[in-house]
Amino acid sequence: MKFSRRDFLSAAGLSAAALVLGACDSEGPKRAAGLLADAERVNRKVERSLFRHTSMDHAPRGAAASGDSFPSYFVSDEVPVWDTAAMGAWRLEVGGMVRTPLSLSLDDLMRLERRTQRVNHYCVEGWTAVAEWSGVPVHVLAELAGVDPAAKVVDFESFDDAYHESWDLESVLHPQTLVAYAKDGKMLTPAYGAPARIHSPVKLGYKNTKYLTRIRFIAEPNGGYWSDRGYEWYGGL
Amino acid sequence: MRRHHWIVRLTHWVNVIALGVMITSGLRIFNAYPGFARPGGTFCCYPFEGKAIPAIVTFGGWLAGARHWHFAMMWLLVANGLLYLGYVYLRGGWRDLVPRRGDVRDVWAMVRFYLFLEREHPRQGKHNAMQRGAYFAMPWIAALTVMSGLAIWKPVQLAPLTDALGGYQWARYWHFCSMLALVVLAAGHVFMVVSVDPWSLRSMITGGWSERFSPEVRNARPFVNLWPRAATMAAPSAVTGNATPDHAPSAPETHP
Numbered sequence: 477m478k479f480s481r482r483d484f485l486s487a488a489g490l491s492a493a494a495l496v497l498g499a500c501d502s503e504g505p506k507r508a509a510g511l512l513a514d515a516e517r518v519n520r521k522v523e524r525s526l527f528r529h530t531s532m533d534h535a536p537r538g539a540a541a542s543g544d545s546f547p548s549y550f551v552s553d554e555v556p557v558w559d560t561a562a563m564g565a566w567r568l569e570v571g572g573m574v575r576t577p578l579s580l581s582l583d584d585l586m587r588l589e590r591r592t593q594r595v596n597h598y599c600v601e602g603w604t605a606v607a608e609w610s611g612v613p614v615h616v617l618a619e620l621a622g623v624d625p626a627a628k629v630v631d632f633e634s635f636d637d638a639y640h641e642s643w644d645l646e647s648v649l650h651p652q653t654l655v656a657y658a659k660d661g662k663m664l665t666p667a668y669g670a671p672a673r674i675h676s677p678v679k680l681g682y683k684n685t686k687y688l689t690r691i692r693f694i695a696e697p698n699g700g701y702w703s704d705r706g707y708e709w710y711g712g713l
Numbered sequence: 714m715r716r717h718h719w720i721v722r723l724t725h726w727v728n729v730i731a732l733g734v735m736i737t738s739g740l741r742i743f744n745a746y747p748g749f750a751r752p753g754g755t756f757c758c759y760p761f762e763g764k765a766i767p768a769i770v771t772f773g774g775w776l777a778g779a780r781h782w783h784f785a786m787m788w789l790l791v792a793n794g795l796l797y798l799g800y801v802y803l804r805g806g807w808r809d810l811v812p813r814r815g816d817v818r819d820v821w822a823m824v825r826f827y828l829f830l831e832r833e834h835p836r837q838g839k840h841n842a843m844q845r846g847a848y849f850a851m852p853w854i855a856a857l858t859v860m861s862g863l864a865i866w867k868p869v870q871l872a873p874l875t876d877a878l879g880g881y882q883w884a885r886y887w888h889f890c891s892m893l894a895l896v897v898l899a900a901g902h903v904f905m906v907v908s909v910d911p912w913s914l915r916s917m918i919t920g921g922w923s924e925r926f927s928p929e930v931r932n933a934r935p936f937v938n939l940w941p942r943a944a945t946m947a948a949p950s951a952v953t954g955n956a957t958p959d960h961a962p963s964a965p966e967t968h969p
Contacts (some may be wrong), residue, residue, distance in 0.1 A: 503774030515785030526870045533869045534879045545753020602746035678869050706777040713869045
C-alpha cells in the first residue's frame with residue numbers, strides 16, 4: 477500500500493474531524509472506512525509475519541480453571557444440540573482441496589493423536605478464561621487428508637445456524653489449534669460446543685467455531701459469522 | 714524569536730489527534746468488558762470492576778468499530794512519537810527536558826510560588842522544573858502504554874513480553890493505568906496552558922515567541938498576571954534582576 481502525502485493529510489483531517497465531531501461513541505466519519513480497511517490489511521501482514529508455530533500459549537501459573545464460569549454463547553435461538561434421530565450420527569467432514577476427504581465419527585477422532593493443553597481463551601471483549609482442552613490437533617487431520625498446496629484458507633463450519641469462520645492456513649496448522657472434544661477432563665457439553673469444536677489460543681474466541689461439522693480447505697478467505705459483521709477477519713493473538 | 718521547531722509543533726498536534734483517538738477508542742474497547750477479573754474470578758486492584766466508562770468519552774460506536782480505529786491509529790501514534798523523540802535526541806532538545814540536580818527543590822519552589830508563598834517566579838530555563846518533570850515522564854509512560862498494548866494485542870506471539878508484564882490480565886491493567894497517567898498529565902498540561910501560559914499556544918502553532926510573554930517575566934501563576942507587564946515597565950533590571958546568564962530565557966532554540 478502506498479501512503480502518499482495526500483493520504484496523510486486526508487487521514488489527519490479525518491481524524492481531527494473524528495475527534496471533534498465524533499466523540500460520544502460515534503463510529504467516526506464514513507470516509508474513514510477505506511483508510512481503516514487499509515490499516516487492517518497492513519495489520520494482517522504484520523501479524524502474519526510475526527506468526528510462529530513455536531510461539532505457544534500457556535495459562536498463567538496458579539490460575540484456577542474457569543470451569544462453569546467460562547462464558548459460552550451461540551447464535552441460534554437455543555443451545556444447538558446435535559439431533560441424532562433427525563440428522564443421523566454426528567460426523568466431522570474434512571474436505572475441500574484435499575487428496576483424501578475424511579468423514580470421522582467422534583470415536584474416530586478420539587482414536588487419533590490426542591493433545592491436552594491448559595491454555596487461555598482470549599475473548600475479543602477483553603476477558604480471558606482458563607481451561608484444559610483435549611482433542612486432535614488440526615494439523616493431524618490435514619496430514620491424514622493430504623492438503624493441496626494451493627489451499628491457503630480453512631473454513632470451519634457448524635450446525636449453529638450459519639456460524640462459520642475461515643482462517644489462514646498457518647494458524648490452522650499451529651500445534652495448539654485443536655478439534656477439541658473435552659474440556660477440563662470431561663466430554664464437551666452443548667454449552668461449550670459439543671460434540672466437537674475448534675479451540676485455539678492463537679485466535680480470538682469468535683474465530684473458534686463451536687458445534688463443528690466440517691473443515692473445508694479452500695483457496696481464498698471466506699469471511700465468517702463475526703468477520704462478516706465488522707470484526708477483523710484475522711483475529712489472531 | 715523561535716521557540717519550537719516545526720517538527721516539534723507538528724508532532725505535538727498530531728499527537729493530540731492520535732492520542733485522543735487512541736484513548737477514546739480504547740475506552741470503548743474497555744467497555745466491552747469493563748474490568749480485569751476473569752469471569753467468575755476477582756482482581757485485587759481495580760475498584761470499579763464492571764462499571765462502564767461514560768459513552769461521551771468513548772469513540773468508535775461499537776467494539777469492532779473502536780478496534781479498527783485503535784489498530785489503525787496506533788501506527789500514527791508510534792511513528793509520530795518516534796519522529797519527535799528522534800528529533801529531540803538528535804538536535805539536543807532533550808537537554809531541556811531531562812531531570813537536573815536540584816529538580817526536587819525547584820519543583821517545590823514552583824509549588825510554593827503557585828500557592829502565593831513566594832513573591833517571585835523561580836528562575837528557569839526553557840521550562841520550569843514541574844514542566845520538565847511532566848515532559849520527561851510523558852514519553853516513558855507512553856512507552857509503557859505501547860509495550861503493554863503490544864502485549865495484549867499479541868499475547869501468544871509476543872508471550873515473553875506479556876509474561877514480563879505479569880501476564881495478559883496485568884498487561885491489560887498496565888495498559889489502562891498508564892493511559893490514565895497520560896490523561897492526568899495531559900489534563901494538568903492543558904490546565905496550566907490555559908491558566909498560566911496561553912501565550913505558549915502561539916509558540917506551539919507558529920513557533921513564534923518573545924520573552925516579554927514568558928511566565929517568568931510576567932510572574933504568572935494560575936489566572937494571575939496573564940497579560941505581560943507594560944513595555945515601559947519591563948525595564949531590563951526588573952526582568953533580569955534575578956536572572957543569571959546561564960539560565961536566562963535565552964534558552965529558546967534557534968533554527969536555521
